[in-house]
Amino acid sequence: MAATAPQPAANNPLALRRPEQPDTLVKVSDSVVFGAGDVVLMGGPCAVESLAQILETARAVQAGGGKMLRGGAWKPRTSPYAFQGLKEEGLELLAAARRETGLPVVTEVLDPRDVETVSAVADMLQIGSRSIQNFPLLKEVGRSGKPVLLKRGMMTTVEEWLSSAEYILCEGNDQVVLCERGIRTFETSLRNTLDVGAVAVLKERTHLPVVVDPSHAAGDSR
Amino acid sequence: MAATAPQPAANNPLALRRPEQPDTLVKVSDSVVFGAGDVVLMGGPCAVESLAQILETARAVQAGGGKMLRGGAWKPRTSPYAFQGLKEEGLELLAAARRETGLPVVTEVLDPRDVETVSAVADMLQIGSRSIQNFPLLKEVGRSGKPVLLKRGMMTTVEEWLSSAEYILCEGNDQVVLCERGIRTFETSLRNTLDVGAVAVLKERTHLPVVVDPSHAAGDSR
Amino acid sequence: MAATAPQPAANNPLALRRPEQPDTLVKVSDSVVFGAGDVVLMGGPCAVESLAQILETARAVQAGGGKMLRGGAWKPRTSPYAFQGLKEEGLELLAAARRETGLPVVTEVLDPRDVETVSAVADMLQIGSRSIQNFPLLKEVGRSGKPVLLKRGMMTTVEEWLSSAEYILCEGNDQVVLCERGIRTFETSLRNTLDVGAVAVLKERTHLPVVVDPSHAAGDSR
Amino acid sequence: MAATAPQPAANNPLALRRPEQPDTLVKVSDSVVFGAGDVVLMGGPCAVESLAQILETARAVQAGGGKMLRGGAWKPRTSPYAFQGLKEEGLELLAAARRETGLPVVTEVLDPRDVETVSAVADMLQIGSRSIQNFPLLKEVGRSGKPVLLKRGMMTTVEEWLSSAEYILCEGNDQVVLCERGIRTFETSLRNTLDVGAVAVLKERTHLPVVVDPSHAAGDSR
Numbered sequence: 001m002a003a004t005a006p007q008p009a010a011n012n013p014l015a016l017r018r019p020e021q022p023d024t025l026v027k028v029s030d031s032v033v034f035g036a037g038d039v040v041l042m043g044g045p046c047a048v049e050s051l052a053q054i055l056e057t058a059r060a061v062q063a064g065g066g067k068m069l070r071g072g073a074w075k076p077r078t079s080p081y082a083f084q085g086l087k088e089e090g091l092e093l094l095a096a097a098r099r100e101t102g103l104p105v106v107t108e109v110l111d112p113r114d115v116e117t118v119s120a121v122a123d124m125l126q127i128g129s130r131s132i133q134n135f136p137l138l139k140e141v142g143r144s145g146k147p148v149l150l151k152r153g154m155m156t157t158v159e160e161w162l163s164s165a166e167y168i169l170c171e172g173n174d175q176v177v178l179c180e181r182g183i184r185t186f187e188t189s190l191r192n193t194l195d196v197g198a199v200a201v202l203k204e205r206t207h208l209p210v211v212v213d214p215s216h217a218a219g220d221s222r
Numbered sequence: 223m224a225a226t227a228p229q230p231a232a233n234n235p236l237a238l239r240r241p242e243q244p245d246t247l248v249k250v251s252d253s254v255v256f257g258a259g260d261v262v263l264m265g266g267p268c269a270v271e272s273l274a275q276i277l278e279t280a281r282a283v284q285a286g287g288g289k290m291l292r293g294g295a296w297k298p299r300t301s302p303y304a305f306q307g308l309k310e311e312g313l314e315l316l317a318a319a320r321r322e323t324g325l326p327v328v329t330e331v332l333d334p335r336d337v338e339t340v341s342a343v344a345d346m347l348q349i350g351s352r353s354i355q356n357f358p359l360l361k362e363v364g365r366s367g368k369p370v371l372l373k374r375g376m377m378t379t380v381e382e383w384l385s386s387a388e389y390i391l392c393e394g395n396d397q398v399v400l401c402e403r404g405i406r407t408f409e410t411s412l413r414n415t416l417d418v419g420a421v422a423v424l425k426e427r428t429h430l431p432v433v434v435d436p437s438h439a440a441g442d443s444r
Numbered sequence: 445m446a447a448t449a450p451q452p453a454a455n456n457p458l459a460l461r462r463p464e465q466p467d468t469l470v471k472v473s474d475s476v477v478f479g480a481g482d483v484v485l486m487g488g489p490c491a492v493e494s495l496a497q498i499l500e501t502a503r504a505v506q507a508g509g510g511k512m513l514r515g516g517a518w519k520p521r522t523s524p525y526a527f528q529g530l531k532e533e534g535l536e537l538l539a540a541a542r543r544e545t546g547l548p549v550v551t552e553v554l555d556p557r558d559v560e561t562v563s564a565v566a567d568m569l570q571i572g573s574r575s576i577q578n579f580p581l582l583k584e585v586g587r588s589g590k591p592v593l594l595k596r597g598m599m600t601t602v603e604e605w606l607s608s609a610e611y612i613l614c615e616g617n618d619q620v621v622l623c624e625r626g627i628r629t630f631e632t633s634l635r636n637t638l639d640v641g642a643v644a645v646l647k648e649r650t651h652l653p654v655v656v657d658p659s660h661a662a663g664d665s666r
Numbered sequence: 667m668a669a670t671a672p673q674p675a676a677n678n679p680l681a682l683r684r685p686e687q688p689d690t691l692v693k694v695s696d697s698v699v700f701g702a703g704d705v706v707l708m709g710g711p712c713a714v715e716s717l718a719q720i721l722e723t724a725r726a727v728q729a730g731g732g733k734m735l736r737g738g739a740w741k742p743r744t745s746p747y748a749f750q751g752l753k754e755e756g757l758e759l760l761a762a763a764r765r766e767t768g769l770p771v772v773t774e775v776l777d778p779r780d781v782e783t784v785s786a787v788a789d790m791l792q793i794g795s796r797s798i799q800n801f802p803l804l805k806e807v808g809r810s811g812k813p814v815l816l817k818r819g820m821m822t823t824v825e826e827w828l829s830s831a832e833y834i835l836c837e838g839n840d841q842v843v844l845c846e847r848g849i850r851t852f853e854t855s856l857r858n859t860l861d862v863g864a865v866a867v868l869k870e871r872t873h874l875p876v877v878v879d880p881s882h883a884a885g886d887s888r
Contacts, residue, residue, distance in 0.1 A: 011301065076357055078382055079233065080389045111334060111358035130355040135298055136333035155377030155406055158633040160300055167302045183637070184377050185629045186850045189602040190641045193627070197634045197661050217641050377630075380855040405859070407851045408599075408628045411824040412863045415849070419856045419883050439863050455745065520801055522826055523677065524833045555802035556777060574799040579742055580777035599821030599850050604744055611746045628821055 014169035015162040017207045024207045026175045028123050028147050029104045032067050034177045035209035042106065042211075044070040047083065048090040058097040069094065069103040073118075074110045076130050091121040098123075106149055112140040119144045129153045129181060132164050142171025149177050151213065154184040154192065158201050165208060177209045178202060182217035192216045236391035237384040239429045246429045248397045250345050250369050251326045254289050256399045257431035264328065264433075266292040269305060270312040280319040291316065291325040295340075296332045298352050313343040320345075328371055334362040341366045351375045351403060354386050364393025371399050373435065376406040376414065380423050387430060399431045400424060404439030414438045458613035459606040461651045468651045470619045472567050472591050473548045476511050478621045479653035486550065486655075488514040491527060492534040502541040513538065513547040517562075518554045520574050535565040542567075550593055556584040563588045573597045573625060576608050586615025593621050595657065598628040598636065602645050609652060621653045622646060626661030636660045680835035681828040683873045690873045692841045694789050694813050695770045698733050700843045701875035708772065708877075710736040713749065714756040724763040735760065735769040739784075740776045742796050757787040764789075772815055778806040785810045795819045795847060798830050808837025815843050817879065820850040820858065824867050831874060843875045844868060848883035858882045 026034040034040055043061035048054050048071040058069050073090025075083065086093065094105045104123035109115055110131060118125060124147040131137055132153030141148050148168055152161050165176050180199055182192025194217035202210045248256040256262055265283035270276050270293040280291050295312025297305065308315065316327045326345035331337055332353065340347060346369040353359055354375035363370050370390055374383050387398050402421055404414025416439035424432045470478040478484055487505035492498050492515040502513050517534025519527065530537065538549045548567035553559055554575065562569060568591040575581055576597035585592050592612055596605050609620050624643055626636025638661035646654045692700040700706055709727035714720050714737040724735050739756025741749065752759065760771045770789035775781055776797060784791060790813040797803055798819035807814050814834055818827050831842050846865055848858025860883035868876045 011303065076355065078355070078385045080357075080385070080392050081233065113335060113358070130357075133298065133300070133352040134356055135302075135352075136335070153377075155375070155630065157631055163300045163302070170302050182641075183629060183631060184852045185627060185637065185639075186599055186852060187601055187627060187639060187642065188854070189645045193629065193637060193639050194641050195629075195631060195637050196640050197626075197638050198631070200662070201633045218644070377852060379853055404863075405851060405853060406630045407849060407859065407861075408630060408821065409823055409849060409861060409864070410632070411867045415851065415859060415861050416863050417851075417853060417859050418862050419848075419860050420853065422884070423855045440866070455747065520799065522799070522829045524801075524829070524836050525677065557779060557802070574801075577742065577744070577796040578800055579746075579796075580779070597821070607744045607746070614746050 012162045012166040014174070015165045015206050015208065017205060021207050024174060024209065026147050026177050026209055028068065028106075032104055032123075034211065040068060040211065041066045042068040042070050045072075047072045047075050048086055048093050048107075051093050051096060054093045054097045055100055058101045058103055062101050062103060067103065068106060068124075069097055069101070070106045070126070071097075073107050074114065076108070076110055076128055088117065091118065095121050109137070109141065112136045115140040115144050119146050122146070124149055124177075127151060127164075129156075132156050132161065135167055138164060138167035139171055142168040142173045145173055145175075147175040147177070148173065149179050149211075151179045151181050152183070152195075152198075154182075156183075158198050158205070162202075162206060165206070177211055178206070179211050179213050181213040181215075190217060194218075234384045234388040236396070237387045237428050237430065239427060243429050246396060246431065248369050248399050248431055250290065250328075254326055254345075256433065262290060262433065263288045264290040264292050267294075269294045269297050270308055270315050270329075273315050273318060276315045276319045277322055280323045280325055284323050284325060289325065290328060290346075291319055291323070292328045292348070293319075295329050296336065298330070298332055298350055310339065313340065317343050331359070331363065334358045337362040337366050341368050345369070346371055346399075349373060349386075351378075354378050354383065357389055360386055360389035361393055364390040364395045367395055367397075369397040369399070370395065371401050371433075373401045373403050374405070374417075374420075376404070378405075380420050380427070384424075384428060387428070399433055400428070401433050401435050403435040403437075412439060416440075456606045456610040458618070459609045459650050459652065461649060465651050468618060468653065470591050470621050470653050472512065472550075476548055476567075478655065484512060484655065485510045486512040486514050489516075491516045491519050492530055492537050492551075495537055495540060498537045498541045499544055502545045502547055506545050506547060511547065512550060512568075513541055513545070514550045514570070515541075517551050518558065520552070520554055520572055532561065535562065539565050553581070553585065556580045559584040559588050563590050567591070568593055568621075571595060571608075573600075576600050576605065579611055582608055582611035583615055586612040586617045589617055589619075591619040591621070592617070593623050593655075595623045595625050596627070596639075596642075598626070600627075602642050602649070606646075606650060609650070621655055622650070623655050623657050625657040625659075634661060638662075678828045678832040680840070681831045681872050681874065683871060687873050690840060690875065692813050692843050692875055694734065694772075698770055698789075700877065706734060706877065707732045708734040708736050711738075713738045713741050714752055714759050714773075717759050717762060720759045720763045721766055724767045724769055728767050728769060733769065734772060734790075735763055735767070736772045736792070737763075739773050740780065742774070742776055742794055754783065757784065761787050775803070775807065778802045781806040781810050785812050789813070790815055790843075793817060793830075795822075798822050798827065801833055804830055804833035805837055808834040808839045811839055811841075813841040813843070814839065815845050815877075817845045817847050818849070818861075818864075820848075822849075824864050824871070828868075828872060831872070843877055844872070845877050845879050847879040847881075856883060860884075 023035045043066040045057050073085050075085035106124035107122045108126040108128045109118040125141050126149045129151045182194045185193045245257045265288040267279050295307050297307035320327050328346035329344045330348040330350045331340040347363050348371045351373045404416045407415045467479045487510040489501050517529050519529035550568035551566045552570040552572045553562040569585050570593045573595045626638045629637045689701045709732040711723050739751050741751035772790035773788045774792040774794045775784040791807050792815045795817045848860045851859040
């Protein structure tokens with residue numbers, strides 16, 4: 001096949017910080033604002049499994065100082081035979097946990113056809129690491145106007161990550177939070193290598209808020 | 223966030239080679255069959271740009287011994303400001319080149335909502351490296367029944383790659399060709415590192431045909 | 445060539461923490477002890493260049509709260525044409541800075557033939573990242589009985605790193621401090637990727653003190 | 667510690683191919699010449715273990731068309747408790763196998779203090795992957811005037827590799843063969859990832875011969 005010409009260095013005018021541009025605030029609710037200086041603690045299960053499970057977890061998150069509940073209703077699984085999530089039912093359980101605790105919820109959307117459904121319930125849409133260059137999906141979440149938690153892919157450079165954010169921003173949605181969650185390297189003593197240096201690089205290059213999800217990077221690959 | 227439990231080693235009963243299972247043949251046309259022993263040479267431009275361009279290229283591919291034409295109508299671009307492809311018009315140009323030369327065409331589909339449209343024209347659907355874990359898309363191309371060219375992601379292990387193939391196979395579509403195209407490593411003297419060893423590993427582990435796209439791995443990153 | 449049989453998982457009885465084994469203290473001087481709970485701040489130039497330079501730097505390190513001076517007398521350089529260090533003269537300048545400030549000095553030794561010379565002056569021997577599997581050198585610094593600062597290689601797994609420490613320990617020298625300094629990954633926005641997760645893994649697996657050198661991992665690769 | 671200034675892009679005037687410079691021939695014996703167009707097949711055990719073993723192997727190498735015998739007398743082992751080689755006795759066994767078969771021998775030297783001893787017996791000195799940036803050793807093998815087989819490190823870029831060759835060349839020894847043996851990447855289905863692209867890059871950039879050692883890259887990491 002013919003060689004694809006290398007793409008020029010990405011130019012991301014909306015994602016990059018202009019001189020003296022202040023930090024962007026991403027407002028999920030009156031009490032949950034990213035970029036305002038306070039760390040926003042989020043917690044919750046990998047997958048929503050039952051009402052009892054999500055209620056118990058939500059209360060534990062709240063008791064531990066968490067301001068936001070996360071939980072997966074659609075799960076991107078390496079294997080087609082793994083549990084793929086409760087889908088619409090999972091959304092309803094998240095909504096129930098929100099009613100019970102008042103915590104806003106963030107949940108992953110995988111498919112551009114589901115953005116409307118998920119947006120109707122979730123307070124924030126999560127783009128998972130495997131979707132970091134799923135451009136049709138990025139455009140749809142951009143159009144949704146919802147706050148977006150954009151997780152870095154396992155193989156994504158900082159520059160590519162900002163270009164993926166640009167896909168959302170250029171749809172008119174500037175409510176994007178970048179989430180460092182570890183990259184794939186040769187080291188296997190942990191599941192992923194948390195790239196703390198990238199957080200510092202991002203704080204300089206972009207006005208968007210940055211959060212860290214240590215769960216994969218602290219996980220044991222045994 | 224709570225740690226995601228490590229997923230168990232993927233079990234891919236349909237993708238893995240059973241004892242004495244012969245190679246699967248993937249038949250795109252009477253004259254283009256993958257897995258039958260002959261190398262199937264494919265060529266074409268990164269993106270379809272005009273009728274003149276695709277006709278000229280298709281004739282050159284044919285003159286050079288190529289049996290199949292590839293060209294992008296939908297292009298996954300790192301930057302939202304890069305050319306995103308001619309889309310439906312690109313499909314029509316590919317069809318015109320096929321009428322002119324008789325070469326079957328393979329082209330990438332990015333969005334599960336486009337699978338039906340692309341399937342109506344293309345002889346084979348390409349899943350690009352950025353879509354290797356786009357599971358809704360994999361399911362749709364599985365359901366399409368079309369032959370699929372499944373490119374490895376830049377940071378996909380062989381095991382994950384076979385699990386992505388399994389997503390297609392378990393929809394009842396066994397017409398999957400695996401395409402090694404180079405992985406992302408620390409080395410930057412070329413755009414990607416072609417993993418020839420993976421080809422040997424795949425020939426042992428799976429019954430599916432394997433092809434190599436050297437274009438990225440031979441590209442100059444300067 | 446015949447395949448080298450994969451080596452069995454390294455067994456490092458001296459480096460691994462036995463049940464309830466306390467942290468090992470590495471004592472460089474009465475006031476500089478690693479592993480006792482306080483962070484030991486070290487600073488200094490990449491290479492020792494002149495008396496004025498090393499004295500000025502040493503005073504700045506001390507004024508900034510540093511407890512130890514580092515500086516290279518022998519420099520491992522990628523290119524043979526780059527400055528290779530002042531060697532013996534550099535050692536004398538480090539000794540002069542120590543007399544002036546009272547700060548103990550750590551400096552790199554590259555060659556097993558230089559261990560005796562460097563040990564006669566330095567308070568602690570540094571094994572640089574390129575020497576992490578220079579086994580003749582590890583044995584010599586083990587025999588020297590001197591405290592050792594063992595920097596991780598750019599592509600060394602935690603397990604290999606502990607095996608390199610074991611080379612020193614099994615010569616009867618348990619005064620080894622492990623120094624995380626960043627690993628080589630696909631990401632190039634910084635010179636190296638600081639692996640903070642490895643620090644946590646090490647604290648669990650070994651009784652040896654761990655320090656972090658952020659200088660490479662914070663460096664700009666532009 | 668203070669940040670090390672990034673080193674300028676290596677300039678390797680002796681290793682890089684000047685315009686129209688022909689390939690360098692590395693002559694190990696009258697019948698073993700690298701760079702002359704023929705593939706020089708080498709074989710032998712990982713470690714020399716006994717006279718019977720090395721004689722039997724040498725005859726098998728010769729019967730299989732091999733022109734050169736390799737075998738380790740000094741072995742760089744990740745663990746200090748693994749077999750470290752027969753050392754001087756191993757050299758004598760290699761010499762015995764050479765007398766028996768006429769095959770020239772290549773063997774690894776690990777320590778600059780052993781270069782003279784190994785050079786007295788071996789026809790070619792091997793620098794192993796762990797020693798690729800052991801600069802004192804590179805200088806010594808440069809001074810020895812012996813042909814050198816310079817294996818790439820697991821983490822070495824092409825540019826760094828050529829700089830390591832430059833260390834040998836600038837001692838007046840241009841008899842250097844570069845040996846690609848696989849790099850360390852995220853992929854673990856094989857022990858290392860053979861970088862065939864690097865061979866093509868090297869053929870363009872340097873006049874030195876290039877060989878490939880597939881043994882590690884074909885090894886099973888299970």
